[in-house]
Amino acid sequence: RNDWLAVNQFTVVSNRKTRRPDIVLFVNGLPLVVIELKNPESEQATLRMAYNQLQTYKQELPELFAFNALLIASDGMQARFGTLTSGWDRFMPWRTITGQDLYREPGNERQTEGELRPGLEVLVQGMLAPARLQDYILNFITFEEAASGLLKKAAAxxxxxxxxxxxxxxxxxxxxxxxxxxxxxxxxxxxxxxxxxxxxxxxxxxxxxxxxxxxxxxxxxxxxxxxxxxxxxxxxxxxxxxxxxxxxxxxxxxxxxxxxxxxxxxxxxxxxxxxxxxxxxxxxxxxxxxxxxxxxxxxxxxxxxxxxxxxxxxxxxxxxxxxxxxxxxxxxxxxxxxxxxxxxxxxxxxxxxxxxxxxxxxxxxxxxxxxxxxxxxxxxxxxxxxxxxxxxGATVPIYYESRLARIELDEEAKQWLDEEFEAITEAEEDEVRKQQLKSKWTRLEALLGAERRLKLVAEDIVRHFEQRQQILRGKGMIVCMSRRICVELYEAIVALRPEWHHDDIERGKIKVVMTGSASDPADWQKHIHNKAERDILARRFKDPDDELELVIVRDMWLTGFDAPPLHTMYIDKPMNGHNLMQAIARVNRVFRDKPGGLVVDYVGIANSLKKALAV
Incomplete structure (x- = not known):
């Protein structure tokens, strides 16, 4: 039988400093949960201040956190929980008590669903009930190695x-x-x-x-x-x-x-x-x-x-x-x-x-x-x-920007693209249909991969990405419809910014991520990487401090790839349905002060995007 105890103003003396966290929850004598509360009537006492106070306790009172499972910060109305390694962006709300209900916090304009109820009340009843907390600690906390060190992760x-x-x-x-x-x-x-x-x-x-x-x-x-x-x-x-x-x-x-x-x-x-x-x-x-x-x-x-x-x-x-x-x-x-x-x-x-x-x-x-x-x-x-x-706050919103008008196509090409785009994108998930439309796919590839057009796309991406980086440092991904276009777009970009190129896999600001074989053209070979090399590129791209900021892909990294610093995706490939939704979701990861992800459209995916979001 477990012994549960909540202590108010628990006094801890460490390194000649005396601190009193607001509430400490003990299970069988172990301090597993530390809660910091701020007065909701004070304008200066904010939720973020409660979080900052917990970070101070971590530095000053390491003994208190030797067995810690969860940290909770609240101003009475709103509440957030996280772990010892969670940054402010990963402190999350708990919005249900039974799993069937849903509540929204007073003063939280982002939350629109659910009945109004203080977030602290919902979190305490929904997460800290003894049986549920025991289940949570046993089954829903894990660890993950990252470039910054060991991360402790807890379920939302x-x-x-x-x-x-x-x-x-x-x-x-x-x-x-x-x-x-x-x-x-x-x-x-x-x-x-x-x-x-x-x-x-x-x-x-x-x-x-x-x-x-x-x-x-x-x-x-x-x-x-x-x-x-x-x-x-x-x-x-x-x-x-x-x-x-x-x-x-x-x-x-x-x-x-x-x-x-x-x-x-x-x-x-x-x-x-x-x-x-x-x-x-x-x-x-x-x-x-x-x-x-x-x-x-x-x-x-x-x-x-x-x-x-x-x-x-x-x-x-x-x-x-x-x-x-x-x-x-x-x-x-x-x-x-x-x-x-x-x-x-x-x-x-x-x-x-x-x-x-x-x-x-x-x-x-x-x-x-x-x-x-x-x-x-x-x-x-x-x-x-x-x-x-x-x-x-589990993900950030995704914004859409069309740059199609900036990339010149003659009227005949525009009309053909409008008529055939839907049929060609539908073929992506159906191999039989894809074979039937192979000639149309080939024609579209030639249209999008024309030398003059790629030069315009390269100029626009360089200009747009540099402006983005001045506002918000992060990473960008360019999606092309063929490996040939990936390689030629890379060459067009490094012609504009030679300093972005480097032969070393561990160096350079831009890389192509694709597979291939010895039978591929000679000028492709430097862009064809084995698994170990792709792992190096993935590690670099996920590291916000690495100089690798821009990658060009056809299919790689469009599903299941998690790179929180990625904030911009440039799409120059026909996509729809699940494939499109999975691709654009690469930019929706929470990261520091990233306000949202941006999808930049060079090929006209707006209608496909609307259909995918409407499902």
Missing amino acids: YHQYHAVNAALASTLTACGIRADAGALYAGFAEAEAADPFREGAGVADTAGPDRYRPGFGQHRAGVVWHTQGSGKSLSMLFYASKVIRHPAMQNPTIVVITDRNDLDNQLFGTFSANRQLLRQTPQQAASRADLQELLQVASGGVIFTTIQKFFPEQKGQKYPPLSLRSNIVVIADEAHRSQYDFIDGFARHMRDALPNATFIGFTGTPIETDDKSTRAVFGDYISIYDIQRAVED
Whole structure:
């Protein structure tokens, strides 16, 4: 039984200084939460001052924070929480008590949804209730290595409640009668909830359980949390809770992506948190390796791409790998066209793991006419959209600027571009359609990649980016529709600013990030990088103090790439739907005093952007 104690004006003497934090919460004698309060009636006593006071305590009273889990700052009306390494920009509100309600703080003009209620009251009741705080400290705090050192990260309210709702939905989908919120000291205490021993908790699908929605149907649902709001960490926390819930009896977690770079990024996040997962994740190197990893009796966190679940020959049936029912498949970006029952991921996955339960995580919404995604994964478990993320400060707003008029095209080219743009962008996600429109794609590539036009684009980007940098230091990304255009635009830019170029991978202000082979043209070779070199470029680009400020890409880094200093994206490539939404979200990350991200349009994506945002 835990001992809970809240102490007002707790006196601490350290280095000949006496300090009295307003409230310290102790659990079993350990000071886990420090709260600093300011008088709401005083104009000088602000929320930011409470945060600053906590930073002073950190410097002066290190002993008080040896076991610290959370810091809370409040002026009575508004409240924010963070960790020992959180900057002011990462101190977040807690806007719900039950996970079903939503409140807005007095005086917070950015928040528009929810009933008015003091933020401190909501945070105390919604986060600091003993059972919830215990769950939070055990399951929702983790660490991450960064260029600045070790970061301590804590879940936001939308992550906490989504993960717990997803766990409950997963238990139901597995056909398990067990309390998702139960806290167990060990597996022995949960024997009664064990669904994998005869008569213990297995679903009676012919009895009363059949009336429970989704019970034993192996479709846990979809978590839609907008890009930049912590989807990767939510997936990590979810996997950890599924693994640690005794009723799941040491499950196997299979994490699926549809691209190798996304697989590597997620694998890196999970690998860095193997203590939270209680095991070391493994990455399937081949189909044979995947099959071997899945033929285990229990346990395991396995990463793979969907391509490894496709048989060698089209039309073949994938062999069954395991009949166990405590296998959970987590699909990243669960709206992709590959997730279908005809000859796609879902069919082969069901053949390989017929009793597994599926759950999807996505940063963009499922389109209303997308029936296949719901058939595979089920309905929404949790929604955290762009508006809420901006209101909470989880992301920054994205602004749009058209520069299309500045780049001259003759009238015939303009008319052709207007007529064909929609059809060509639609082909991006559909390989068959893309082949049918190959000649149109080629013509558009020639139009956008014309030497005279690229010179104009280069001049405009250089001028625009330099003006942006005078106002707000940060990073920029240019998106082109082909590798040829990437290379030639680079040459046009460095012709204007020769000092931006450097042959050394560790030097230079601008770089192209792309893959290729020895058969590519000779003048491309200096821009073709292997994985180790791309990792160096990623590290440099994420570092706000590194001189690398501008990158040119075609497909690399447009999904799953997190670079908070990035504030401007120049788009010169036809894009729409999920691809467009994922790309522009690269600029929405919170960073210091960044007020927002900017998308600069050189190709006419305005209508596509409106459609994507309207879903």
